[in-house]
Amino acid sequence: xxxxxxxxxxxxxxxxxxxxxxxxxxxxxxxxxxxxxxxxxxxxxxxxxxxxxxxxxxxxxxxxxxxxxxxxxxxxxxxxxxxxxxxxxxxxxxxxxxxxxxxxxxxxxxxxxxxxxxxxxxxxxxxxxxxxxxxxxxxxxxxxxxxxxxxxxxxxxxxxxxxxxxxxxxxxxxxxxxxxxxxxxxxxxxxxxxxxxxxxxxxxxxxxxxxxxxxxxxxxxxxxxxxxxxxxxxxxxxxxxxxxxxxx
Numbered sequence: 199x200x201x202x203x204x205x206x207x208x209x210x211x212x213x214x215x216x217x218x219x220x221x222x223x224x225x226x227x228x229x230x231x232x233x234x235x236x237x238x239x240x241x242x243x244x245x246x247x248x249x250x251x252x253x254x255x256x257x258x259x260x261x262x263x264x265x266x267x268x269x270x271x272x273x274x275x276x277x278x279x280x281x282x283x284x285x286x287x288x289x290x291x292x293x294x295x296x297x298x299x300x301x302x303x304x305x306x307x308x309x310x311x312x313x314x315x316x317x318x319x320x321x322x323x324x325x326x327x328x329x330x331x332x333x334x335x336x337x338x339x340x341x342x343x344x345x346x347x348x349x350x351x352x353x354x355x356x357x358x359x360x361x362x363x364x365x366x367x368x369x370x371x372x373x374x375x376x377x378x379x380x381x382x383x384x385x386x387x388x389x390x391x392x393x394x395x396x397x398x399x400x401x402x403x404x405x406x407x408x409x410x411x412x413x414x415x416x417x418x419x420x421x422x423x424x425x426x427x428x429x430x431x432x433x434x435x436x437x438x439x440x441x442x443x444x445x446x
Contacts, residue, residue, distance in 0.1 A: 207246065208253045211264045215437055216397065217303065218265035221257065223250055223289065225279050226271020240274060243281035247288040258296040267293050268303045269323075275308040283319035290322040303327060305365075308342070311355035320359050328356060330391070331366035331375055333383030340373045349387075356391045364393040368419060369401030371411040381422060385429050396426055399437040 210221040225246050229239045257264070269276050269289065279285060286304075293302045301324040309328050310316055320326050330353070332338035335346035342348075356362055366384075368376050375384070388396065400413040416436065423434040 207241065207249055211257065211262050216435075217268055219263055220266040220268050220303075221254070221264045221297075221300075222268045222270055224270050224272050225276045225282075225285055226274035228273035240279050243279075243284045243288075246285050247292075250289060251292055254292050254296040264297050264300045266301045266303050267297060268305060270305050271307075275306055275310065276304060277306050277310040277316050277319075278308070283315050286319040286322040301325060309352070309355075311352065311359070317355065317358060323361065325361050325363050325394070326359055327363040327365055327397070328359075329366070330356065330364045330387065331368070331384070333375070333380040333385075333387065337373060337375050337380055341375070353387045353390055362391055362393045363395045363397060364388060364391060365397040365399075367399050367401045368414050368422065369411040370414060373411055376414055376418060376422070381425065385426065388426070388430050393430075393432055395433045395435065396423075396430070397435050397437060398423055398426075 207224050207227060208221065209224075211219045212222075214220050223246070225241065227241060254267075267289070269286070271278070276282065290302055293300055302322065303325045304320065304323045305327045307329045332341055332349060335349050338344070338349040339346050366375075370376055374380070398419050400416075400419060401411050403411065403413055416438075419436045423436050426432075426434045
């Protein structure tokens with residue numbers, strides 16, 4: 199059982215490839231004390247907000263700088279927290295008070311966008327970084343384990359979210375989302391979403407993971423980025439393998 203302290207939920211400021219000097223707040227740390235309930239072991243909203251207030255005040259008064267305050271979920275996607283909207287509203291107020299020049303960012307691998315409350319909460323963030331890396335329902339299901347119909351629902355919901363940043367890890371092997379067909383269909387979905395930025399990286403292959411997926415070279419990513427820039431007309435940034443896993 200994890201006992202909650204500022205160090206257990208908040209890390210940084212630290213230098214990152216994508217966010218410059220950033221503070222990370224983990225609202226999806228499962229198995230904690232002072233949890234939502236016996237069944238839901240995510241930290242209570244009051245605990246997250248209190249610890250964030252204490253730490254952001256300490257950092258600000260200590261002269262620390264942060265370009266971004268990034269909300270993540272190490273075990274559970276942050277949008278799945280039952281008090282996601284309350285936490286988001288409070289974190290925006292804390293950002294405004296202690297780091298007014300910093301941007302508030304959400305990183306979501308598995309966005310729960312069916313609930314209106316969740317979509318409203320996204321309005322608190324300067325950037326909503328959402329994972330979308332499949333062009334076809336077959337590949338989407340293989341990557342996520344979700345029903346094929348969920349891909350269309352996800353894209354539909356993302357079209358209603360402002361300041362979306364799409365992140366994607368490209369890989370080959372047992373699940374290949376680098377093929378011309380995948381990229382072509384993925385671009386169609388990106389045109390619907392109209393992201394303000396696309397963040398590309400290669401799959402990070404972990405030893406002894408049992409996965410047969412393989413990384414792609416930077417030249418492959420650069421080619422995809424060039425196609426995206428031409429077709430979508432938005433900013434495309436390429437990062438090294440596993441860069442989307444920050445701050446792990």
